[in-house]
Amino acid sequence: MFRSLLRSNPRLTVLRNHITPPLVNQFIQIRTMSVPATMKAVVVEETGGPEVLKFKTSYPVPTPRAGELLVRNNISGVNYIDTYFRTGLYPAPKPEVLGREGAGIVAAVGPQTSGFQVGDRVAWLSTGGYAEYTAVPIAQTAKIPDGISDEDIMASFLSGLTVLAFAKEAYPVQKGDWVLLHAAAGGAGFLMTQILKSIGANVIGTAGGAEKCALVKSLGADVVIDYRSEEDKDWVKKVKEATGGRGVDVVYDSVGKDTWEGSLEAVKRKGTIVWFGNASGPVPPLPLAKLTPKCVKVARPSLFGYIQTREEFEYYTNELFNLLKSGQLKTKIHKIYPLEDIAQVHKDLEGRKTMGKPLLKP
Ligand SMILES: NC(=O)c1ccc[n+]([C@@H]2O[C@H](COP(=O)([O-])OP(=O)(O)OC[C@H]3O[C@@H](n4cnc5c(N)ncnc54)[C@H](OP(=O)(O)O)[C@@H]3O)[C@@H](O)[C@H]2O)c1
16 A cells, blocks of 8 residues: 555655655564564474473564464464374374464455455464464455354354364254263263253263362253263163163263273164364274164264355354354363473363363464
């Protein structure tokens, strides 16, 4: 705009002839938002434990390419999936700035990129959220409606879209269904319990410890099982008792290694298991014949598989925004950690110390 102003106004010819390109660029940046050359970021150079999360104070700010925005993150979400990329369970090129989601302000718009402008408040799904700035594709970026805080959106964006998509498409939950949900007090579980209850399902939630179980109960779960307690460690028996010996219509299992066999026992004949995470380690290769006696169906979904098109992304983001705005979906933030404490966040997540969603303040 500054360049075209110079071009269109003859009185500014002198100025135009004497302004050097770097100075023009500087003006253009001031008209938009000044972006520093370096930023704070957490970088993983090699896979490993929480100690490989390296806090840097002068990491280069990325440049948005065509179809991208540069977002100055106000708050970022920490998800269990981040630990998989850290350990290498999910391979990704390193060095890598982890973090699959953020909320903040558009600081710059890449070339040939429309629909967004500098200053827009947005939430995005991509990679690189453990940083002050992230270059993100517009395909999975949404403007945050007025009335929803950045904190509320980060406590529910990746996790909320996941549970909405999985309750509708991985298995279409119906009113009256019996549903077993593991880790029901976690970032995704806290939201899933509410969504399942709003559909009218009967929810059996598992969680580790009295405090987590009380939280799940407060959300309206019909049966809550402390699967780490001595009393409830035979949680399959409890599920069978609750369902009159029949088993549940569907299991949502994100714990994986420690629960997969029990989940197979707890599901009813012709039931469905949605395995969607590896909090305790991945489900080992499963002989298909194990599904035969009860004619069990298995899904192994990923959120990103359900929101690949802009239409799909907008469908679920609009549903989430409406639920948040109307107050029908509550969020729970475990704690907002400063960026430099990221190793502690991973330790807390993997140590099963979090309830609801941990967030990061870049
Ligand atoms: N497929 C997808 O697209 C997708 C998308 C989002 C999330 N997910 C999956 O959903 C799950 C939840 O994600 P989240 O970010 O919301 O995490 P989270 O549920 O807040 O944290 C994981 C929870 O898993 C439980 N857990 C059971 N055994 C564990 C073990 N050995 N080590 C650590 N935790 C254990 C813990 O709850 P208790 O103490 O109550 O047992 C822990 O709090 C993860 O498995 C994640 O990968 C998948």
